[in-house]
Structure formats: structure tokens, C-alpha cells
Amino acid sequence: MWDDKQMPAKPSTGQPGGDGAAPGSQTLLRGLAILEAVAGGARDLAGLSAVLGTTRSTTHRLAAALVEQRYLTFAPREGYALGPKLLELGFRAQQASPVTRVARPHLERLSAACGDTIHLGVLEEDWALYLDKLPGRRRIEISSRVGERQPVWSTGLGKALILDLDEARWRGFHRLGPARGAHSPDLATWLERMRTYARQGITYDREENEPEVRCVAAPIRDAGGAIVAAFSVSSTVQYMDEVRMEDLTGTVREVARAISRDLGWPG
Amino acid sequence: MWDDKQMPAKPSTGQPGGDGAAPGSQTLLRGLAILEAVAGGARDLAGLSAVLGTTRSTTHRLAAALVEQRYLTFAPREGYALGPKLLELGFRAQQASPVTRVARPHLERLSAACGDTIHLGVLEEDWALYLDKLPGRRRIEISSRVGERQPVWSTGLGKALILDLDEARWRGFHRLGPARGAHSPDLATWLERMRTYARQGITYDREENEPEVRCVAAPIRDAGGAIVAAFSVSSTVQYMDEVRMEDLTGTVREVARAISRDLGWPG
DNA sequence: GGATCTTGTTTTTCTATGTGGGACGATAAG
DNA sequence: CTTATCGTCCCACATAGAAAAACAAGATCC
Numbered sequence: 001m002w003d004d005k006q007m008p009a010k011p012s013t014g015q016p017g018g019d020g021a022a023p024g025s026q027t028l029l030r031g032l033a034i035l036e037a038v039a040g041g042a043r044d045l046a047g048l049s050a051v052l053g054t055t056r057s058t059t060h061r062l063a064a065a066l067v068e069q070r071y072l073t074f075a076p077r078e079g080y081a082l083g084p085k086l087l088e089l090g091f092r093a094q095q096a097s098p099v100t101r102v103a104r105p106h107l108e109r110l111s112a113a114c115g116d117t118i119h120l121g122v123l124e125e126d127w128a129l130y131l132d133k134l135p136g137r138r139r140i141e142i143s144s145r146v147g148e149r150q151p152v153w154s155t156g157l158g159k160a161l162i163l164d165l166d167e168a169r170w171r172g173f174h175r176l177g178p179a180r181g182a183h184s185p186d187l188a189t190w191l192e193r194m195r196t197y198a199r200q201g202i203t204y205d206r207e208e209n210e211p212e213v214r215c216v217a218a219p220i221r222d223a224g225g226a227i228v229a230a231f232s233v234s235s236t237v238q239y240m241d242e243v244r245m246e247d248l249t250g251t252v253r254e255v256a257r258a259i260s261r262d263l264g265w266p267g
Numbered sequence: 268m269w270d271d272k273q274m275p276a277k278p279s280t281g282q283p284g285g286d287g288a289a290p291g292s293q294t295l296l297r298g299l300a301i302l303e304a305v306a307g308g309a310r311d312l313a314g315l316s317a318v319l320g321t322t323r324s325t326t327h328r329l330a331a332a333l334v335e336q337r338y339l340t341f342a343p344r345e346g347y348a349l350g351p352k353l354l355e356l357g358f359r360a361q362q363a364s365p366v367t368r369v370a371r372p373h374l375e376r377l378s379a380a381c382g383d384t385i386h387l388g389v390l391e392e393d394w395a396l397y398l399d400k401l402p403g404r405r406r407i408e409i410s411s412r413v414g415e416r417q418p419v420w421s422t423g424l425g426k427a428l429i430l431d432l433d434e435a436r437w438r439g440f441h442r443l444g445p446a447r448g449a450h451s452p453d454l455a456t457w458l459e460r461m462r463t464y465a466r467q468g469i470t471y472d473r474e475e476n477e478p479e480v481r482c483v484a485a486p487i488r489d490a491g492g493a494i495v496a497a498f499s500v501s502s503t504v505q506y507m508d509e510v511r512m513e514d515l516t517g518t519v520r521e522v523a524r525a526i527s528r529d530l531g532w533p534g
Numbered sequence: 535g536g537a538t539c540t541t542g543t544t545t546t547t548c549t550a551t552g553t554g555g556g557a558c559g560a561t562a563a564g
Numbered sequence: 565c566t567t568a569t570c571g572t573c574c575c576a577c578a579t580a581g582a583a584a585a586a587c588a589a590g591a592t593c594c
Contacts, residue, residue: 032333
């Protein structure tokens with residue numbers, strides 16, 4: 001399930017049930033749905049039509065338009081695939097945030113040094129939005145996607161993003177979190193940890209968001225000292241025992257400082 | 268058939284004159300045009316409407332749909348910007364090609380070592396398509412974009428991509444090239460150079476594609492020995508005199524071999 | 535401080551637009 | 565050869581979406 005939207009918004013077979021939520025531009029939305037279906041693995045018209053709930057002819061026309069505009073590619077025996085225009089726009093979107101560009105070289109050095117998966121993210125609405133990802137060199141890879149949103153309160157990266165907020169806001173974020181069970185701490189425990197994190201300027205995630213995944217994260221500040229982004233170093237628990245997390249802390253803090261300084265932070 | 272020349276698709280003020288060339292899905296195309304307009308710098312409805320040739324209300328509906336689907340973002344005082352969904356799809360499109368993923372670390376090392384702009388590309392139809400770009404650390408940056416297409420015959424990267432083809436095909440590619448004037452070599456000279464390049468397994472671009480820009484490029488081969496991609500190291504002429512190009516040649520060839528080997532090339 | 539631009543948002547009317555059924559020609563499978 | 569399955573093309577009809585205009589909310593001017 002690549003599509004975990006909270007709104008059902010399931011475009012079924014044109015049923016005018018009056019469920020609302022269908023704003024205005026059907027054709028455009030269907031076209032975009034095709035893009036996502038292809039990203040999700042659909043490769044032929046049949047698959048796409050099934051996802052969209054449209055007939056082959058309709059699907060074909062939309063897909064053909066997308067191919068013509070280079071948003072998709074089509075190869076006779078291979079089917080549809082994401083096209084070069086998405087490469088371009090994605091790259092542009094990434095470059096649009098100065099943080100990504102500035103942070104990249106620093107994160108690359110960090111990646112080379114530690115071999116773990118590194119994420120860069122910002123706060124968008126009430127979510128942590130991943131802007132960049134540097135895959136690790138471990139056997140097991142963290143399955144996350146650039147452009148994806150993760151809950152703020154449970155991820156190391158998310159917690160780093162809200163490190164400067166007051167306790168009332170913190171409570172707000174904790175309330176947003178769906179009870180993941182298992183490793184999810186209750187409010188009191190979580191707040192206590194957040195206070196510690198804020199004092200240290202570093203956050204941890206000890207399998208709170210995803211079992212077996214741990215990470216160390218730190219906020220990135222701009223010239224005004226405000227937190228504009230954060231990055232995290234993630235690995236599975238076997239590579240991330242308490243000792244290693246301690247060890248990483250210093251490096252992570254240092255890299256965060258270096259990036260922030262490049263953004264004009266007096267430090 | 269599906270891939271004809273780029274239609275400018277300039278939909279002027281609703282002219283139903285029937286000039287033909289009207290593909291099919293207007294709404295979708297307009298939506299995509301909005302994405303590109305935003306990528307091109309348009310930030311408000313007025314600007315977008317001007318580019319599309321539609322009224323504000325129409326533009327707004329499309330833009331709102333794109334925002335809702337996270338293809339665009341909108342901030343009250345900032346205007347529209349490319350959204351996280353494009354990050355995600357762009358990243359996916361990039362990952363779809365195994366070459367990009369395999370080549371990345373190698374190219375990063377190369378980038379760190381030489382400081383010049385590095386491009387990775389493949390052959391798409393009759394063009395060199397840029398899959399990845401690692402910006403250089405020079406004062407002047409090469410203005411190229413991931414997802415963009417460049418002529419094959421004049422770029423170092425393009426020439427590396429067709430290094431294995433026979434001379435008849437080479438002629439075909441040379442014929443495609445628009446007479447850029449100035450540094451453009453005639454067919455005989457160009458073929459002669461290509462023969463040399465093919466013998467050396469390395470190609471050069473001495474300001475043939477873009478004045479002041481030079482580069483050294485090499486092909487990347489897969490397990491079967493076929494050229495599946497190529498990369499180039501580019502810089503302005505002041506950083507790329509003959510001596511430097513000679514020096515780079517060895518390194519570039521080595522990196523190309525390393526990447527090819529990672530792809531299963533026996534080498 | 536109120537008048538007046540200039541933004542983005544919403545509503546309504548009407549027709550151009552896009553839909554889906556079905557036909558066609560490949561190519562692969564039985 | 566026949567049959568199933570692709571992508572592609574065509575066309576009549578109804579519906580989706582374009583545009584005009586009203587609305588709301590800041591910003592800007594005087």
C-alpha cells in the first residue's frame with residue numbers, strides 16, 4: 001500500500017454517492033494517480049485502469065499524454081515507467097531548499113564515515129518531511145522514501161525538529177501520534193526524555209517509531225538560530241547498541257554545527 | 268509514433284480555431300504545465316495564468332488540486348513552490364535505474380577528488396539524458412539539469428554513449444546536430460576524433476557543445492559489456508587546459524572501470 | 535484610518551471536453 | 565490456425581471543467 005492517505009478518496013467506478021472530498025479537476029487528478037500507480041509498480045494499462053477505476057481507453061489517453069510530456073516512459077515489452085521529467089522536477093524541488101544543497105556534502109562525509117542510513121528532513125505541517133536520504137552500506141537497508149512524511153513525536157529526526165518548542169506544543173505533537181503500542185512511551189516519559197534531549201541538543205529514537213530501528217538525530221539552525229531542518233543517522237539495533245549511540249553523538253553534533261554554520265548560524 | 272517532436276503547446280486565449288495538434292487531455296496538460304511553470308519560477312496565480320493563458324479561476328482550481336496532492340506547496344506570502352511528491356517521484360525515478368544507484372558512491376569520491384561538475388547520463392532515443400548531477404565546488408557552476416536532454420554528438424557524455432556504435436550510426440548522430448557554429452567540427456574531423464576516442468575508451472568535449480565548457484567523459488558497461496551509461500567531468504576552460512584533461516583521463520577511466528565492474532562487467 | 539489595490543477563494547452558468555463502449559491491428563500464447 | 569491480450573484509435577453523448585463574476589482578506593497608499 002503505497003497510498004496511505006488519511007482520506008479514503010478512493011476513486012471507484014464513478015459512484016456519485018455524494019461523499020464529497022472530490023474537489024474539481026478530475027482529469028488532472030487521474031493523471032497524477034497514474035503517476036503514483038506507476039511509482040507503485042503498475043506497468044500496463046490493465047493495472048493502471050484497475051487502480052484508477054477507469055476504462056482502458058481513458059487510461060490510455062491520460063498515460064499517452066504523460067508519456068508525450070516525458071512524465072512517463074513507455075517501452076513495448078516493458079510497460080510504463082517514471083520518466084525523465086520527474087527526475088528534473090524532483091531535482092529542482094530538492095535544490096529549491098537551500099538546506100539540502102548546503103547539507104549534502106557534510107552528510108556525504110558523515111555517510112562515508114559511519115556507513116549508516118542518513119536522513120535530512122524538515123517540519124511540514126505536523127509531520128517530519130524527508131528531503132534527502134543517503135543509503136547506508138549495511139546489509140539491511142532502512143526502507144524510507146524521500147518526500148515521505150513520518151510522525152514527528154516518535155522519530156529521532158522529528159523530535160530534533162521540535163526541540164525548541166515549548167512544552168505545550170510538545171504535548172500537541174504527542175497527542176497526534178497514533179498509539180503504535182510496544183515501544184511507545186507514555187506522555188510523562190516522553191516529555192521527560194524531550195527535556196533531556198533539549199538540554200543536550202541531540203535526540204534519539206530507540207525503536208519508538210519502527211521496531212529494530214534506532215537513530216541519533218540533531219537539529220540544523222539558520223542564521224537566526226531557528227531550527228530549519230534536522231538530520232538523523234539510522235541503523236538496525238544490531239549496529240546501534242547504547243555504546244555506539246553514545247559514540248555517534250559527538251560526531252552528529254559536530255556535523256550539525258558545521259551545517260548550521262554554513263547556513264550562517266553564529267554558533 | 269508516440270514520441271514526436273516537442274509541441275510548444277502554447278494554449279493561447281482559448282482559440283478553438285482547430286489548428287490541429289490538440290492531443291486529448293487538456294486539463295491534465297494544463298496541470299503539468301503549471302508544474303513546469305512553477306519550476307520555471309512562477310510563484311503566483313497571475314504568473315501561472317499568464318504562462319498557461321487561462322483565467323485566474325481556472326488556474327486556481329488546477330493549482331489547488333496540485334497542492335492538495337502535494338505536487339505543489341503554497342505559503343501565504345511566498346506563493347507556490349514544487350512539493351514533496353515531486354521529491355518522492357523524482358527520487359523513485361532515479362532509483363529505478365540501477366546504474367544511478369551503483370554509480371553514485373564512485374562519482375561522489377570522484378567529485379570530492381576533482382571538485383568539478385560531474386554528470387551521469389544514458390542514451391534516450393537520440394539524446395543524452397542526464398540522470399544525475401554532482402555540482403562542482405568552483406566559483407562558476409555548469410548550468411545543467413537532471414532530466415534534461417543534450418545533443419549526443421557534441422557533448423563528451425553523449426559521445427561516450429555511442430562509442431561502440433558503427434560509423435554509419437555515428438554519421439546519423441552528427442546529422443542530427445544543429446549547426447552550432449564556432450567550435451563545431453565538420454563531419455570528417457568529428458569522425459576522425461571519434462575513432463581516436465573509441466580507441467582510447469575516453470571522450471572529450473573541447474567547447475563543442477557550449478563555449479567555455481570542456482569535459483572528459485567515459486562509458487559505463489554492464490555485465491554483457493554493452494555501454495549502458497556514461498559520465499563526464501566538466502569545468503570551464505580556465506580549469507580545464509590540455510594538461511589537466513590529460514591528467515584527468517586516467518582517473519576517469521579508472522572510475523568508469525570501477526562502476527562497470529560493480530555492474531558485473533568482467534573488465 | 536479608511537479607500538483601494540492586489541492577492542487567493544468560492545459560486546454559477548454553459549459548452550467544450552473528456553468519458554467509455556467498441557473496433558482495429560499487432561504480438562504472444564495455446 | 566485460433567484465441568487471448570496487449571496498445572491504439574474513433575465517435576456520440578453527458579459530464580466535467582472553463583470562464584465571468586462575486587467574495588474575502590491582507591497589503592498599500594494617501
